[in-house]
Amino acid sequence: MLKVNAINSFYGKAHVLRNLSFNVPKGHVVALLGRNGAGKSTTMKSIMQLVRPSSGEITFKDEDIVRLPSHQIARLGLGYVPEDRRIFTDLTVIENLLVGWQSPREGAVTWTQEMLFDLFPNLAERRNNRGKALSGGEQQMLTIARTLMGNPSFVLLDEPSEGVAPVIIEQMIKVIGQLKSEGLTVLLSEQNLHFAQAVADSTVIIESGVKMFDGTLETLNSKPEIRDAYLAA
C-alpha cells in the first residue's frame, strides 16, 4: 500500500536518511525500529513531505506522493500522528478533533466523535477541557483520535509509547489491535521492542538512516545479534 524506494533526506547538510526502501502491505502493522536519532521520525516526516526527500520515490496506493503538499497527502487517506503529539493546547478536546475532521472516505472507517470517545474513554470525560490541561497519556490519545477523525486508511504512528505510563501503553496496544481489525494499515515507529512485538506483523530496523533489517518478528527473534546491535537494551 505504501512503497518507499531509495529516499535520501537531509537537515541542512546533515544526511539523515540514506537510500532507505521498504514496503508496507495493506492491512499490516509494520514497526519501524531503531535507536534514538536513527531517523525514524524523519522517515515519517519524509512520507508526509514535511521534510522533502532530495531523491527517491514514495508511492501511496500506487500514486506518487513526493512533492505533493502535506494536506493533499493527508487527503489521500494517510494519517500522521507526530511524535511530540503537537496537539493544539489552546483548543478544547472537541475542537482538536474538529481540526482533524475530513469527509468520509471510501474503503475506510468513518469515525465519529462518539466512536472515538468509546475507543478512548478518558477523553470523553475531558471533552471540554483545553489541550494544555490534559495529562501526557491523554494528550497522546488525543493526537491519535484527532488523526482518526480524518478517516485515514493508513496511519503513521510515531512513537506512541514515548513518555506515557505502562497502563496507557497497554491501552495503546489494544487500540492498535482494534484499528488493525478494522482494516487499517499502520506504520509504527518504536524503541520499545515489547510494544512492537505486541502489535506488529513485521519490522524494519534502521540505524543512522540505513536499513539494517527487514522481516517478520519471528525472523528477528531468531537473530538476537541484530536485536542487540541496533536496538537499545
Next chain:
Amino acid sequence: MEFFVAQIITGLANASSLFLVACGLSLIFGVTRIVNFAHGSLYMLGAYIGYTFMQVLPGGLGFWSSILLAGLSVGVIGVLVEMLVLRPVYKAPELFQLVATFGVILVIQDIALIVFGPEDLLGPRAPGLRGVIRVMGEPIPKYDITLLVITPIVALTLWYLITQTRVGVLVRAATQDREMVSALGVNQAWLFTGVFGLGSALAGLGGALQLPKGGADLLMDFHILAPVFVVVVIGGMGSLPGAYLAAVIISVLNVFAVTYLPQSTLVLMFIVMIVVLTIRPYGLFGREEVAGEHGQVGEPERPIKPASARMQLLASGLILLLAMMPFYTASFSLVFTTDVLIFCLFAASLHFLLGLGGLVSFGHAAYYGGGAYVAALLVTHVNTPMELAFLLAPLGAGIAALAIGWVCLRLTGVYFAMLTLAFAQLLWSLVFQWGEVTGGDDGLVNIWPSEWLKPTIIYYYLTLLFCVGGILLLRHIAHSPFGYALRAARDSQRQAESTGIDTRKIQLLAFGFAGFMGGLAGALFVFSKGSVFPNELEIARSFDALIVVFLGGVKTLAGGVAGGVFFKGIEDILIKFEYWRLVMGLLIIFVVILAPEGIVGSLRKGAERLNLIKSRHM
C-alpha cells in the same frame, strides 16, 4: 461627572475603527506570522472606496451599503495582494515578507493618488445621524452613539466566527501550529488567503466607518499604522479581546489627553505601550512567542569569512575611485554621492544589528534622526561649535540606544521589533509636538558646518572618511571576538550562554554601537543639508533602512552597502517621475519574489551556480 462620561463615550466611539483595523492585523499575524505593514494602506483604501460609493448611492441605505461595499472591496484587494505578492514569498526567510508589504504600501499610495487625486476628501455625514444626543446634558454626536453599537456587533460576530465555527477553530489551530494543521489535511494556502482577505476587509470597514469623523487623505496609511501597532502589541499579537481592550484604553486616554494635556497626545500611547510591555512582555492577552517552533530548518548559515584578496582589491579600488571623484565629476554628483555614502553608513549600522545580531529593529531611524537632532539642538540652543556637536551627536544617539535597548532586549522577535518601533515613534512625537525646543514640524535650520569644512569638496572628504571608516569598523568588529559572540547569541542563546557568553550584555552593546553609528550618519546628514525635520525620525525612514538591508541581503556583510547604493541610485532616477512610488514599490516586490536572498546573496548564488556548471564542463 457628566463631562467625564461624555469623554468616555467619545473615546469608545473613536476606538471603533481602531479596533477594526487592529483586529484585522492581529488575525493576519496570528495565522500567517506576517507583520503586514500595508495594513494602514488597506484602511486608507477603505476610506476612499467608501467615499466613492457614497457619492453614487443615495440616502441612509446608500451610506451603509457603501461602508459594507468598501469592506468587501478591500477584502478582495487583500486576497489579490496575498495571492500575487505574499504567496510566492512564504518560503523566504522570516521577516522577508515584511519588505514585500513595504512595496505594497508604495504601490497603493500611488494608485490612490492616481485614482482619487491629491486633495483631502471631507467625509460625508451619515444621513439621519447628523445631530447630537444629550447624555446627562452633554452633547454627543449621534454617529458616535451608532459606532458604540456597531463595534460590539462586529466584535461579537467575529467572536462567533472564531470560537464557534470550524473555520474559526482552524484559524486558532493554525495560529499555534500551521504545519500540523496542514498535515491533518487542511489546505494552508486557502486558510492564509481567507484570513488575509478577512483581515483586509476589517481594515477597509474601519476606514469607511470613520469617514464622517475624519474623511480620507493620502497620509492616512502611515498615520493609522503607529496606533494600530500599539493596540495590537498592547493587546497581545493575535488576541481579539486584547485588541478591543487596548483600542478602548488608547482611545479613551487620548480623548482625555486632548482635553487636559494636548501636547501629549502622540506620546501618550507609546508610554502606555512601554508600561504595559514592561509589566506583561507579551501584551495583555498575548502568548509567549516560541521562535522557530516546529519550523522547517533552512540551509545552514555560511560562516562569514574575512574578505578574500580579490574582494579586498575590489573594495580598495572602489574607495580609490570615490576618493578621486572630485577630480572628474561636477559638484552636484558629489552632493549625491555624499547622500549615498551617508545612507550606506546608516544601512550598514542596521545591518550590523540585524544580520549579525539577529535583532530586527523597526525603529532604527530613532538613532539616525536622533543623532541629527542632537547636533542640531546643540548648535541651535547652546551655540556648540560644529566640530564638538558633530562628535557629541553619535554619542547621544549611542546612549539613547543603550537606554532603549536595555528596555527592548527583555523581549524577542516581533515584540522586540514593535517595541523598538514604539520608541522611535516616541522620539518622533516628542520632536513633533515639543515645538518650542525642536521647532516641531518646521524643523531646525541653519545647522551648517564650520567655515573650513563648508566647501562641497571638503565636506565630501569628511563624509567619505567617516562613512568608509565606519563601514570598515563595522566589518572589523564583525570578525572580532565580539562579532563572533554576537552571532553565537543570535544562533543559539542557550549554547552561547553555556560557553560563558553574557548574551544580553553582548546584544545590548551591539544595540548601543549600532545606534552610535546610526547617529554618526545622522550627524553627517544634518551638516550636509544644514537642517533637519521630524521626518528623519519617521517610520518611513526606519523602513528605508530595513528595505535596503533586506534587499541587499541580510546574510552578507556587503548587503547593507550594496542595498544602500542600489536603493539611493534607483530613487534618484525614479524620483524625477511623478509616480515613482509605484515603480519603486513594484521593483521592491519583484526583487523580493525573484531574489529572496537579497541582491548580494542571490548574485553570489548565481555566481556559484555558474562556477559549478563551468567546473562540470572542465
